[in-house]
Amino acid sequence: MGNTSSLLLREDEIAQIQEKTGFTPNQIERLYSRFTSLDRGNCGTLSREDLLRIPELAINPLGDRIVHAFFQEGTGDSINFLQFMQVLAHFRPIKKNKDLKLNSREQKLKFAFKMYDLDSDGKISRDELLAILQMMVGSNISEEQLTSIAERTIFEADQDGDQMISFAEFCNALERTDVEQKMSIRFLN
């Protein structure tokens, strides 16, 4: 088994990640030590259980969807550090005059869209929206009421009349939302 996790990243690995994600070397090192501390089995990759072991994530109503976003690109049941960083890169703040790697407004919106789009077909259907609502409120609101909320939301956002929200319609609906602030995490160093 050649997949040993070393405590250090090599210089070229750091440079590669910096190139792809835009994080500074210091941030990359800090995030790597976080990655290794989450990696209980010391196998160099994270599984879904590793992430859900974080209590604050486990009690988040959308916790499962967030974890799913890390495991999306057909990577199966484990992600390596680069894949981990590529997801986190979506949350880097947008800085003017800087190359936007993965954290443009559109990329952030795409990430949010993927939260809703359960079957990844590029459209949010009423059932998908209903499922998300059920995740958020649990059993506190009846299904009929949630269905009507879902229908209303789709009605307001749908522009081409197909009863589903496409990515363009989604972006349109969130035009007035400060996506840059809501989907950016403030890194200190």
Add this chain to the structure above:
Amino acid sequence: MALFGTLLSISGSLLLTPLLLIVLVILFLASIGKSVGVRRLYVKTLLALFEYGRQHIEIANKQKRLSDDSGFNSEDEGDNKRIRSTSETSEESQQRGRPKGHHRNGSIKNGVSLIQREDLILAPDPCHNKSDHNHRDSSAPRTSNIRSHSVGAPTRNAANSAKGASEKGDNSEQEDEIDSLALDKDHRKLSFETLKQEFELSDCLTYIKAGVEAIIEDEVTQCFEAEELRSWNLLTRTNRHYEFISWRLTVIWMLGFIVRYLFLLPLRVTICFVGFLWMAISTSLISLVPSRRVRRVLNQHAMLITFRLYARSFSAVIDVHNPQFMPRSNGICVANHTTPVDIVMLATNSCFSLIGQRHNGFLGLLQRALARASSHIWFERSEVKDREVVTKRLQQHVSDPENPPILIFPEGTCINNTSVMQFKKGSFEVGSVIYPVAIKYDPKFGDAFWNSSKYSMMQYLYMMMTSWAIVCDVWYLPPMTQEPDENAVDFASRVKSVIATQGGLVDLMWDGQLKRMQAKKEWKERQQEEFSKRLKVE
């Protein structure tokens, strides 16, 4: 060959005598409870050494950055902060022994934070959800509830206030009014209640961001690992990078290695062994004494000597503050838990009864030895689940004024000494006086935290005895009693916040058992309930 043998025996006996003398002196000092001050001098020298080392690392880092500056021209917060962060430690080393100021409770203070959390931070009880980094306490949701509106998320206001009216239907006018009041982004907007709002696609963004922030840095998982040091303390185990910095530091490190492993370690092991022997012999002898009163007095003195010996075997330097509040009569003494060695730190000054789960192995031996001479409460694991039995035995112990105060660690597990986690309410239901004690270790000299999932007891002791020293501050706090209208949970919280404030630790609401168990489903359900309260349904 024979010559070599005689040389060896001569040198052995030459070295042995002074070593034996040292051990005897230490034993004598332990028995009378006085100190010559060698350990404090040692600690002072170490501090000077660390300061020198830190400056050196800083210089070396600067040179390194200058040499390969071309690769890193980032304008954002960037690598320059790293150098600045190490320069903060000079103030730190001056403040050794004092709590690092009043931490904003709930902020992550373990080492240097990577992110700043501004929006939602979830907690097991949603009324403790922090919605804004300036507004930490739970009064915000309650004040809004008084006005019979449900709790609103600040993010909605921020978005709406900035962007003006939205097409939300009938409530738009009223919302506009409120939104125009809440124009700026700081925490005042929280005190404006919001009406139940209709669901929007952007509602989930707050939770998504909170989730990803938790993945990057969360309050809980870092409590179960050793604290990160700001500057290297010349122990290999704390050097994350294993990189070569300079020749001088390497030489110092090697000298330190030799001193610690070849001189200090054998000395400490000897003293520990003597301490253990003393404990075994004295407790057996004391258990033979028929009169309970005499036994108690003898036990007190014997225990003091035992724990002083143990303290010296770690080179412990204990700074006691407010000794006037030290529990003398019986009662319950409550402290934050970092390691089993906490008991040693506290018991060098006063005699306690202990309570805990019955262990096997080395700890079990100690427990049995202690139980012979005095009344301690050791539980079988199966019995621990039966809380009534625990409470009854506690009450029995506390009601007898002859018994020494009982020492309890309500967290139930070892935490890494940067935070205090939820106190279990069991010991606060007994109804006796509580004597809070705060213990804070200085991690520069040796990390006292016992990571029981990573190290066994023996490994931990070995690491303790090969560290520089164990330096801690012990604050005795004024005794507290339960208010008439206060339930046990609130009382426990109150005591916990007093301890956290004194020790400069972060006060967390989370349960320490999360070290081993998963988060409870009910906590997620409560968050769902919280969100559903804010959702307008037709």
